[in-house]
Amino acid sequence: GEIEMIPGPIADPVLQRIAVGMVRRREQNATRRLASQNMINSFRRAELGENEIWLDRFSPQSVSVGFGEAGFHGSLGYEGKVVEICGGSMPHAISAHAPSRLVYDLNGRFETFRSRVAINDTAPDDATHAEFYVLADGIVSGVAKNVRPGQMPRIISVDVQGVQRLELLVQTRRWNSCHAVWADPVLISRRSATTEQFIVDGLQRAQITIPADRPKTDLCIATVGSKGFEGWIDDLFGSVCANAQCTQALLAIFSLGDSPEVRRVAEKYRAVVIPCRPLRALNASSKSVLYSAGHVLNADKFICLDADMLVLEDLRPIAAMIDAAPIGSILTCREANWARDLEQAVTSIYGGVPADISRLTGEESTRERRYPFIVNDGLFAGSRTALRALDNQIRCLSQPERWIDDPVANKPWRNQFILNLALAQADCGVEIDARYNIQAQSQSAEFMQSPAGITAHSHGMPAGVIHFNGVSKHQSPEWRGRYRSSPRPLTRTETASDGYEVFVKALRQWIGHTGMDALTWSFYGTSDGASANLVDASTFPLFATLHYLIRTNGCCRVIETGTARGVSAACIASAIAHRSGAAVVTIDMHSHADREKLWSGLPIEMRQCIVPRQHDAIDGLQFALSSGESYHAALLDTVHTAEHVLREFELARQLVCPGGLILVHDAILRNSTVDQALDAIQRQGYGVSRLWTADQGTPEDDRLGLAVIENRQRCLG
Incomplete structure (x- = not known):
């Protein structure tokens, strides 16, 4: 049996301290083992057992470690030692002393990677720390920050559906004794698509339904509500739509219990409803289901808001900060009720005692006690990776749900302290300006009605x-x-x-490498064909005209003659790539190397819809016609003679649908006869509008011009 260690009356004070320390360490290890197992159990679902495969069954494609060798099957990787975490062995652990990198070939066979991470017990307390990263096809998809010796293991859970390459990285700024361990890492194969999935949030507030259909989106703005709070959500989302300027953000409501009115509000704002079955009586702590948002929705970035908020300003700066902040950062504002550090906050705000911090973390937690950034969770934001790491960090704590629900303390907002403690442990909180969370209970706000809507100030600053x-x-x-x-x-x-902004970004990068004269054979070319002239480099308005002509006319398929360096083809692709069946067929006798450099800078969906064909313009149009192809628009920009333009137009009008656009560039080019062709087309009954021909003002092009022709004969003569 086990030997019970009790510090007795030892006379030697040094031995007494050692004995007390051994007992305390033993108790902490037992607490950590229990919390660690609870953490894993909170993620396990009944059907996972037979779908799990230990990662150590596979051989990595490459391995690099900072000391010794990588250890597999529970080996520490040097001196014949084995991995020990919280006093227990880990038979499937992978040890990789930092800095380390292990690469595995998954071939798209799995859905989830999951592992606990820790520093081996052999490392002295406070001797080192590490950051663990999981990369899926080169993208950071999981992180555990500021992992230190003596802590309970963290968990990393990453979606790897369709992923070919899995990388496990550990970085550190304190190399000595950084015995990093991936404890019991598993790969989980795919479940049936019809299986309804659930997750219980880390504070045991509710069972959250994971939607079967989780389309990927860049930004999600999420809130939580229940019966009686529908009006608050309605007001919040109304203010988001009016003021946040996040026009493409997915709105989401974590609905605690069934509420037809919540569904009505969701329908009004085209929001997604995440059903949550409460496991506790509803109170202020119920909103902590938002801490699990990263496990539920497939968004790159999240801004989570309490329902009792009004958004009066642009939230795009917060979304931009998510991209700029260190990986794993949680952006939020300070708590208005001042506290010096976490130790003071636990007593003055949350009705606890300093010892609660150690009970929750299972360690002495001196560092956490002195953590000074005390936050209010009314607004918090981060990447999906960061939110998943936050939720996983909370699951590492020892029974936080019991502490929150303590009837003696009767502080239902204690969930906010748990968030603070998790941020302190991971050291991942990033402060944003207080104006993004003016807490009206403690901070004054003065409202005003302006012609543009509601504005507010707090202490003279915009709210x-x-x-x-x-x-x-x-x-x-x-x-x-x-x-x-x-x-x-x-x-x-x-x-x-x-997509225009994306196109302009790629264009700027391309010009940065090739020089502005790469625009010579484009809308920005000079009339002598020898150079390029750019008046407004902020928006490239000539390309914007082309982009929005194509986009607003509903075009999906466009044919172009005169690819040249591929600038107009890229611009057109940016206007149509989001549409089903999008294609830009671009024809040129020559293949310019520069165009591939430009196109490679576009997102894959834009690149894939560009179809270059190496033909003479007339032959290329005839080939398309004989192949039975049809288009919604054409851009003609090759030989600038009346005869050639008329031949191109005759073929283009048969390829383009009735009412579609036929654009002719260089419509007013000096020393050309394009204008004669346009006059002839007009006499045939087609409407022809010539752009960029004004005698006054500030011209953007060098007197080249663009003709817009409606492909429909209205009158003759």
């Missing part, structure tokens, strides 16, 4: 987000309800975001 927390829910009623009164808000559409 971006007002938080009617606590007793302030009953304040300023005259300023609430104004957004929910709008019957038809401007909501997110299913259309993909505008």
Whole structure:
């Protein structure tokens, strides 16, 4: 049996301290083992057993470690030692002393990678720390930050569906004794698509339904609500649609219990409803289901808001900060109720005692006690990777749900302390300006009605987000309800975001390598064909004209003659790539190397819809016609003689649908006869509009011009 260690009356003070330390370490290890197992159990679902495969059954494609060798099957990798975490062995652990990198070939066979991560017990307390990263096909998809010796193991869970290459990285700034361990890493094969999936949030507030259909989106703005809070959600989402400027953001409501009114609000704002079955009585802590949002929705970035908020400013700076912040960062604002550090906050705000911190973490937690960044979770934001890491960090704590529900303390907002503790352990909190969470319970706010809508100031500074927390829910009623009164808000559409900005980014990078004269044979070429002239480099308005002519006319298939360096083809692709069946067939006798460099800078969906064909313009159009092809628009830009333009037009009008666009570039080019061709086309009954021909103003092009022809004969003569 086990030997019970009790510090007795030892006279020697040094031996006494050693004995007490051994007992304390033993107790901490037992606590960590229990919490670690609870953490794994909280993720396990009944059907996973037979679908799990230990990662150590596979051989890595490449391995590099900072000391010794990589250890597999529970080996530490040097001196014949074995992995020990929290005093227990790990028979399937992989040891990789930092800095380390292991690469595995998955061939798209699995759905999930999951592992606990820790520093081996042989490392002295506070001797080192490490950051664990999981890369799926080169993209950081999982992270555990600031992992230190003596802590309970963290968990990393990553979606790897379709992933070919899995990389396990460990980095450190304190190399000595950084015995990093991937403890019991598993790969989980795919489940049936019809299996309904659930997850219980880390604080045991609710069982959350994971949607079967989780389309990928760049940004999700999420909130949580229940019966009685529908009006608050309506007002919040109304203010988001009016002021946040996040037009393509997916709106999501984590709905605690069934509420037809929540579903009505969701339908009004085209929001997705995430059903949550409460496991505890609903109170302020129930909103912590949002901490698990990264496991539920497939968004690259999240901004999570309390339902009792109004958004009065642009939220795009927060989304941009997510990209700029270190991997795994959680962006949030300070708590308005001041506390020096976490130790003071646990007593002054959350009705606890300093010893609660050690009980929750299973360690002395001196570092966490002194953590100074105390936050309010009314607004928090981060990447999906960061939110998943936050949720996993919370699951590492020892029975936080019991501490939250302590009836003696009776502080239902204690979930916020758990968030603070998780941020302190991972050291991943990033402070954003207080104007994004003006906590009306403690901070004054002055509202004003402007012609553009509601504005507010707090202590003379603009207020971006007002938080009617606590007793302030009953304040300023005259300023609430104004957004929910709008019957038809401007909501997110299913259309993909505008690709023009993406095109301009690729264009700038390309010009940076090739020089501006690469635009010589484009809308920005000079009339002598020898150079390029750019007046407005901020928006490239000539390309914007082409982009939006094609986009607003509903085009999906476009044919172009005169590819040259591929700039106009790339611009057209940016206008149509989001549409089903999108194609830009671009014809040129010559293949310019520069065009491939430009096209390679476009997203794959834009590149894939560009179809280059090496033909003479007339032959290429005839080939398309004989092949039975049809298009919604054509851009003609090759030989600038009346005869050639008329021959191209005759073929193009047969290829382009009635009412479609036929564009002719260089419509007013000096020393050409294109204008004669346009006059002839007009006499045939086609409407011809010539752009960029004004005698006054500030011209953008060098007197080249663009003709827009409606492919429909209206009159003759």
